[in-house]
């Protein structure tokens with residue numbers, strides 16, 4: 087990797103950068119009490135385009151090492167997301183026991199959901215660095231940008247309940263801390279066990295594709311006009327794909 | 334075989350499979366909304382996979398021409414959808430509508446088919462296996478798309494036979510666009526990256542405006558996501574032979 091710096095440290099720092107980006111989602115609340123739904127939806131559309139473009143990059147890199155392994159890894163990524171969602175759905179009542187007030191419960195639940203969801207994204211950052219610094223940088227940027235609307239969503243739930251902007255930002259960052267934490271072991275794993283690389287790249291792509299299809303896109307279509315969402319997502323996607331090709 | 338003839342044959346196969354999609358309607362003349370949701374999600378996943386395979390092909394192609402081509406593709410489809418009035422039209426309404434509604438839906442399908450034709454023609458020029466793969470992937474994609482279209486046409490009062498043949502007819506310009514793209518880019522190889530770019534951009538724009546937006550209203554987010562991601566994975570798995 088790059089000269090001088092310990093590669094694991096570098097991966098950790100990139101993962102940390104994506105986590106810190108989540109905190110940026112709290113910034114609009116410095117001057118407003120609630121966000122316009124359409125704005126949040128279009129932010130999701132941009133994030134969806136970037137993530138899809140990044141997934142194209144992961145699949146193409148993974149296919150270079152082994153196509154069926156990449157696709158099989160993708161299947162595991164989808165199953166991982168489905169399994170975590172099922173487990174969380176089962177735990178929902180116990181979260182309610184901890185906090186009896188409905189509002190607090192909603193905040194807590196949201197932070198838990200976001201935290202679990204960050205696991206797969208951390209694996210994506212780490213695995214991508216196994217494919218080279220350029221791919222790692224691309225995936226980091228895509229996930230960092232996608233984290234901003236997630237921070238926005240957390241802040242939008244917390245801020246009306248009287249939380250300060252600083253604590254909105256703090257909790258947003260906390261929800262993404264699994265990213266640097268998971269990125270390092272994922273990176274070390276693919277570096278020391280190369281045959282796992284296409285599996286890991288595929289896992290990251292499968293999980294991210296699924297999240298985009300299941301959450302980001304439908305959320306975007308719900309709150310903004312379809313022509314705008316379509317155009318924003320398409321342009322972001324092709325821009326991301328071509329940006330990666332030109333590296 | 335004459336290469337143009339190859340393009341003609343394979344793109345015709347892709348156009349004709351749209352008719353197969355109408356077969357389930359022989360059992361259920363008015364399909365449940367969820368069927369349409371799956372159909373749209375499968376069509377979206379295959380088409381996104383096709384766009385991926387095209388964008389990853391031809392590593393030698395100059396990046397800025399591809400980039401310009403794909404932005405042209407996105408904006409061109411957006412412009413045609415706007416001009417045709419299909420940009421925010423619900424393309425899968427199964428209630429009785431005025432005849433103009435049926436025409437608009439056919440028009441939207443013809444626009445899909447044109448973009449798919451450009452994709453087949455450009456892929457055939459990159460290399461023959463890629464072109465054949467592209468034609469077969471689009472043939473597969475046309476089956477669920479044909480189901481949604483035939484369901485709308487049936488609801489307009491057409492017989493199953495009529496609906497099936499109109500579905501094929503709406504896809505026929507695919508053959509024309511495939512052959513013209515192939516011939517043009519063969520004559521002027523500098524056009525190939527542009528054609529690839531236009532195909533990627535227009536396919537992505539159709540997936541995002543027409544296919545996903547309908548699927549989410551017709552079925553749950555999780556099953557749409559599962560159908561789309563499986564179709565996409567299948568295309569990636571089979572690509573590159």
Ligand SMILES: [Zn+2]
Pocket residue numbers: 203204207232233236
């Ligand atoms: Zn996320």
Ligand SMILES: [Zn+2]
Pocket residue numbers: 445446449474475478
């Ligand atoms: Zn189509």
